[in-house]
Structure formats: structure tokens, C-alpha cells
Amino acid sequence: xxxxxxxxAAILLVLAGSHxxxxxxxxxxxxxxxxxxxxxxxxxxHAMEQNTDKDTIKRSFPLxxxxxxxxxxxxxxxxxxxxxxxxHEDPASGAKVISESHHLDRDAKRHEGSAARRYFCTQCHAPxxxxxxxxxxxxxx
Ligand code: HEC
Ligand code: HEC
Numbered sequence: 624x625x626x627x628x629x630x631x632a633a634i635l636l637v638l639a640g641s642h643x644x645x646x647x648x649x650x651x652x653x654x655x656x657x658x659x660x661x662x663x664x665x666x667x668x669h670a671m672e673q674n675t676d677k678d679t680i681k682r683s684f685p686l687x688x689x690x691x692x693x694x695x696x697x698x699x700x701x702x703x704x705x706x707x708x709x710x711h712e713d714p715a716s717g718a719k720v721i722s723e724s725h726h727l728d729r730d731a732k733r734h735e736g737s738a739a740r741r742y743f744c745t746q747c748h749a750p751x752x753x754x755x756x757x758x759x760x761x762x763x764x
Pocket of ligand 1: 654
């Protein structure tokens with residue numbers, strides 16, 4: 624029984640192929656990565672050059688997560704390593720240490736290092752690049 628089903632499926636596949644069902648689909652459907660064949664590697668999108676100045680950026684409103692005034696493309700945050708904390712947890716580095724809120728978990732329990740919910744810094748803090756804004760910012764705090 625099982626064998627017959629496999630054979631039937633194989634025959635159907637061959638038939639569908641010979642009628643061009645697959646080839647016409649391939650032409651009309653375009654995925655998000657564009658019309659790049661599956662076997663080919665897509666081209667990496669252009670990345671903006673991040674600002675490298677060290678001056679802090681003025682906050683737009685109180686408790687606004689400050690923007691990152693330096694480039695971060697060399698830092699990769701993983702489960703076991705957070706390169707941001709090598710500076711932002713060490714007062715001797717000259718960088719501001721993470722604020723008290725970053726040590727507290729959702730039950731307000733204090734952790735020695737960053738609490739898990741603050742571990743992936745780039746969830747809230749973004750680097751900056753010099754680009755023409757797509758839309759004018761009319762936000763008023
Ligand atoms: C080599 C040291 C170093 C590393 C690594 C580093 N920073 Fe910084 N960072 C600095 C210094 C110096 C400043 C400027 C002084 C300050 O505001 O802390 C700064 C500023 C900032 C600020 C602005 C603080 C404010 O109050 O305006 C944020 C946010 C920040 N960094 C986030 C990050 C994140 C996120 C990472 C990792 C992706 C990172 N930094 C990695 C040194 C570092
Ligand atoms: C869930 C959002 C969130 C995440 C994740 C987060 N931050 Fe923040 N961060 C904030 C907010 C909001 C502020 C400003 C209010 C405050 O200090 O709590 C801030 C403030 C800061 C400051 C300025 C502190 C000061 O004294 O002025 C630094 C530096 C910073 N964050 C670094 C980091 C680093 C490094 C990480 C990753 C380990 C990180 N943050 C993860 C939201 C976040």
C-alpha cells in the first residue's frame with residue numbers, strides 16, 4: 624500500500640513537471656530576497672556607515688533610551704557574550720555604566736549584571752548614520 628502511494632506520487636510529480644506547472648510558478652512567484660535563484664547567494668544590502676563620534680546625543684524626552692553615539696558594527700551580542708558590557712559595566716572604560724533599571728528583572732529583583740530583559744541592548748538602543756530622513760520628524764514631547 625505504502626509503496627503504491629510513493630509510486631503514484633512520483634508519477635504525478637513527473638506529469639506535473641512535464642506540463643510546465645513548476646516552471647511557470649518559478650517565473651511568477653518572487654520571494655522577499657528577489658528573483659535570486661535558490662542556489663545563488665543574494666547580495667548583502669547596502670549598510671549605512673555608522674557615526675563614530677563619541678559625544679552623547681541629546682535625548683528627545685525623559686527616559687528615552689539614549690541613542691548610541693558610536694559605531695557598533697564590530698560588536699555581536701550573543702547568548703554567552705555581550706561586548707557592550709565590557710565597557711558599559713566598567714567605570715574605568717570611560718563609558719557610562721548601565722543604569723540601575725538595567726539590573727532589575729520584571730519582579731524588581733536585582734541582578735549583579737544586566738537583567739535578561741535588558742541584555743540585548745540593540746532592542747532599545749540604536750546606532751546612528753548620516754542620512755536624509757525619509758519623513759520630517761514632527762514629534763513634540
Ligand atoms: C570600547 C568601549 C565601548 C563599547 C564596547 C561600547 N560602548 Fe557604548 N559608549 C562608549 C563610550 C565611551 C560612550 C560615550 C560616553 C557615554 O555616554 O557613555 C558610549 C555611549 C553609549 C551610549 C549613549 C549613552 C548616553 O547616555 O547617551 C549608548 C546607549 C551606548 N554607548 C550603547 C552601547 C551598546 C548597545 C554597545 C554594544 C553594541 C556599546 N555601547 C559598546 C564606549 C563603548
Ligand atoms: C528594554 C529597553 C532597553 C534595553 C534592552 C537596554 N536599555 Fe539601556 N536604557 C534604556 C532606557 C529606557 C534608558 C534611559 C532610562 C534609564 O536609564 O533606565 C537607558 C539608559 C542607558 C544608558 C545611560 C545610563 C545613564 O546613566 O544615563 C546606557 C549607557 C545604556 N542604557 C546602555 C545599555 C546597554 C549596554 C544595554 C545592553 C546590555 C542596554 N542599555 C539595554 C532602555 C534599554
